[in-house]
Amino acid sequence: AVDQLRLLRSEFVKNVSNEVLNQLLDKLQEKILNPEEAESIRVRHRADKARYLVDTVLKKGQGAASVLVHTFCTLDSESDLCQKLRTVD
Structure with missing residues (x-):
């Protein structure tokens, strides 16, 4: 998961919505x-x-x-980014 996050960091930064980020923060806290x-x-x-x-x-x-990857994909399962994170996984 560390490698996949590093590979897809810039795409994550570019594409993740503020709503999903706030939900992620709640779950990760x-x-x-x-x-x-x-x-x-x-x-x-x-x-x-x-x-x-x-x-x-x-x-x-x-x-x-x-x-993080699992939680993100739970919150935004249909996103292209989730599909890519799962593929690398």
Whole structure:
């Protein structure tokens, strides 16, 4: 999952919606992000929010990256990006 996030980081930043990002932050705060991390990401504009989310998750390793990919695909299962993340998986 770390490799797939690195490969698709720029596409994720470009395409993920603010609505999906906010849902992702809520879900990931339950599992891998502490409240301070989530809040520091949440206050940014959409592209920076996506960028910081991916970078924060990548620092946490394979397990966190897997949770992000799985959660994203649960929230946005029909997106091209989810299909690509699943293909690389």
